[in-house]
Amino acid sequence: MPIPLSLYIHWPWCLKKCPYCDFNSYAIDSVSDVEAPYIEAILCSLEEQLEWVQNREIHSVFIGGGTPSLISDKGIGEILSGISRKLVLEAEAEITLEANPGTFDKRRFRSYKDLGITRLSVGIQSFNDEFLRRLGRVHDARMALKTATAAAEIFDNFNLDLMFGLPGQSLLEAENDCLKAISFSPTHLSCYQLTLEPNTYFAKYPPKGIPGTDLLFEMSQGIARITESCQMRHYEVSAYAKPGFQCEHNLNYWQYGDYLALGPGAHGKVTLDDKLILRFENFKSPISWLETIKTKTSGLSQKRHVPKEDIPFEFMLDALRLRKGVPVEFWKERTGLPLNTIKSAWEKLLAQGLVEPSTNRLCTTEKGWSFLNEVLMEFLP
Ligand SMILES: C[S@@+](CC[C@H](N)C(=O)[O-])C[C@H]1O[C@@H](n2cnc3c(N)ncnc32)[C@H](O)[C@@H]1O
Ligand code: SF4
Numbered sequence: 279m280p281i282p283l284s285l286y287i288h289w290p291w292c293l294k295k296c297p298y299c300d301f302n303s304y305a306i307d308s309v310s311d312v313e314a315p316y317i318e319a320i321l322c323s324l325e326e327q328l329e330w331v332q333n334r335e336i337h338s339v340f341i342g343g344g345t346p347s348l349i350s351d352k353g354i355g356e357i358l359s360g361i362s363r364k365l366v367l368e369a370e371a372e373i374t375l376e377a378n379p380g381t382f383d384k385r386r387f388r389s390y391k392d393l394g395i396t397r398l399s400v401g402i403q404s405f406n407d408e409f410l411r412r413l414g415r416v417h418d419a420r421m422a423l424k425t426a427t428a429a430a431e432i433f434d435n436f437n438l439d440l441m442f443g444l445p446g447q448s449l450l451e452a453e454n455d456c457l458k459a460i461s462f463s464p465t466h467l468s469c470y471q472l473t474l475e476p477n478t479y480f481a482k483y484p485p486k487g488i489p490g491t492d493l494l495f496e497m498s499q500g501i502a503r504i505t506e507s508c509q510m511r512h513y514e515v516s517a518y519a520k521p522g523f524q525c526e527h528n529l530n531y532w533q534y535g536d537y538l539a540l541g542p543g544a545h546g547k548v549t550l551d552d553k554l555i556l557r558f559e560n561f562k563s564p565i566s567w568l569e570t571i572k573t574k575t576s577g578l579s580q581k582r583h584v585p586k587e588d589i590p591f592e593f594m595l596d597a598l599r600l601r602k603g604v605p606v607e608f609w610k611e612r613t614g615l616p617l618n619t620i621k622s623a624w625e626k627l628l629a630q631g632l633v634e635p636s637t638n639r640l641c642t643t644e645k646g647w648s649f650l651n652e653v654l655m656e657f658l659p
Contacts, residue, residue, distance in 0.1 A: 281549050281612055282337040283330075284530045285365070287320060287357065288541030289346040290564045293380050297414045297479035298472060302543035302562055303344040312564075313353050319568050320540045321360040323560070323577040327538045328364060330548040330556075336365050337535070338372040338527035341395075347377035351389035358394045372435075372526040374399050379425035380416035387432050397525075398429045399437040399468075405458040406451060409444045412485060430462045435523060437466035442497045444472055446487035452497040456504045463508075465523035469501050470516050515599045515650070532596045533604050534612040540577070542567040553614025555584040587659040589613045590620050594640075594657045598650060603634070603641025623656040 291306040306312070339361065341354075349357075354375065361367075374397040375390055387398065404410050407419045417425075429436040438459045442452040459467055471494060474481050489497065502512055510518040514532060517525065530537065539546030543562040549555050559580040561567040571577045584592065593613055597604045609617055624640075627633040632646030632653050646653050 279611065280332070280334050282530050282533075282535040283332075283334040283548075284338045284340070284527055284535060284537040285336050285361070286527075286537050286539045286541075286544055286546070287339070287341045287346075288539070288544040288560075289316070289341065289343040289349060290542045291348060292343065292345040292378070293348070293416045294414070297483075298475065300475035300478050301344065304564065306348075309348050313349060315568055315572075316541075316564075317353055317356050317360070319571040319577065320357060321364075322571055322575060323540050324361065324364055324538070326576055326578070327540070327546070330536075330538065330550075331365065332551075334536075335368045336361075336371055337368055337530055339367070339374070340527040341373075341375045343376055345378045345381060346375050347381040347383075347386075351386050351393060354390055354395065355393045372397055374437075374525070374527055376401065377425065377429075378417070379421040382417075382421055382425045382428070384428045384432075387428050391432050396433075397435040397437065398433045399439065399466075400425050400429050401439045402426060402459065403439065403441045404444065404455050406455065409447060409451070409455075412445050413441070414479075426459070426462045426464075430464070435465045437468060437525065438462065438464045439468045439470065441470050441472050442501065443489050443494050445485035447489060447497075449493060449496050449500060453500040453504060456501050460504060460508050460510070465520045466525060467505060467510060467518045468516050469518065471498075511601075513601050515647075529600075532600050533608060534593050534596055542577075549612065549614075555589065555613075557582055557584055586615065589615060590623070591654065591657040591659065594620075594654055597640055598642050598646075598653060600641075601647060603639045606638050606640055609640060620657065627653060627656055 288302065290302055290304055291309055291312065292303045293305065295303065295305045373395050375395045376399045378401050402422045403413055403415060405419050405422050410418055426438060440455055440459055456469065474484055505512060505518040510520055512518050513524055536548045537546055539560060542560055542564045544560045546558050547555065558578050560577045561570055561579045567577050624633060627646065628635060631643055632649065634641045634643055642650065642653055
């Protein structure tokens with residue numbers, strides 16, 4: 279079986295930089311000057327990655343950011359038609375676009391759907407005005423509600439992003455956000471615990487009242503209970519989905535699949551014929567990325583082969599995030615290494631009751647999943 283190949287496209291601009299965010303994103307006043315050169319550069323940059331397609335159909339496309347819902351519907355149409363001229367997409371390929379409620383425009387959402395976007399992912403974060411203010415979001419609760427309502431009306435498949443463990447947040451408040459989110463019957467819910475990422479405003483000026491470990495644990499339990507009550511499965515550390523609606527694009531990352539990557543700072547991974555794994559990276563700064571593509575027709579700042587000794591940790595870091603892990607044959611198929619390579623680490627974890635004894639899946643036990651960092655340490659080179 280060929281390794282599935284996905285495509286990630288990064289749009290780096292936002293209305294405002296959120297104080298907790300370490301994504302490669304930048305505030306911009308108006309996108310009208312950057313949209314056309316950006317689209318041209320995306321399609322030009324795809325040209326140089328075509329040699330890694332190796333006759334595969336594209337499994338999924340994810341237009342992430344930043345805030346890609348700042349791109350006009352005309353622009354999204356040009357990106358999608360440009361891609362289909364150069365690549366063959368699987369018949370039911372999932373095509374996701376990330377949207378921020380601060381850019382809400384119902385007519386535009388409808389056009390996105392008509393143009394081929396199959397899944398909308400909305401960054402709600404909270405439905406509570408006070409927490410949205412503390413997070414420095416550009417939108418209020420009213421806009422979050424309007425956006426979730428429109429996503430549910432227009433898209434059969436949509437995700438809502440929530441954050442919990444917010445400054446001063448109580449258990450009840452975290453649960454209320456989750457209850458509000460599921461009232462829209464999303465097919466997918468992502469619940470991220472707020473983390474203070476290095477080099478962000480919050481890392482420098484930590485907000486007061488971040489919940490402690492016990493409260494965070496209770497919040498996670500509350501979210502698990504609420505999502506379970508509406509038949510959503512907790513299939514990955516931060517992701518919950520209705521049956522049949524797991525995010526195909528992210529699943530491909532977690533199952534150690536391949537992905538092309540276009541746009542500033544985007545990272546890609548491809549497996550070459552001889553099972554050498556190549557990782558590559560685009561220039562991080564949007565200006566240098568645009569410039570180098572224009573002058574040298576390459577957006578890539580780095581390409582490197584993954585050394586064999588780094589593969590076990592890389593593979594497990596992704597695969598064991600999944601509650602059900604991955605089929606054991608993925609190991610050999612996707613790493614090119616014999617199962618022996620991880621035998622001693624696996625046996626040690628088995629003896630500690632942290633991984634499942636199953637012979638057909640690589641999977642943690644419930645206990646192993648709660649101590650994922652400890653499990654992963656065993657695979658460090
Ligand atoms: C690229 S953003 C999504 C789309 C859009 N940029 C937005 O914020 O609305 C991906 C998601 O990551 C989550 N996220 C970003 N920074 C985080 C942090 N420091 N801690 C926890 N979650 C974070 C947020 O839920 C966010 O919606
Ligand atoms: S809108 Fe999203 S990507 Fe942009 S700064 Fe905020 S969290 Fe980051």
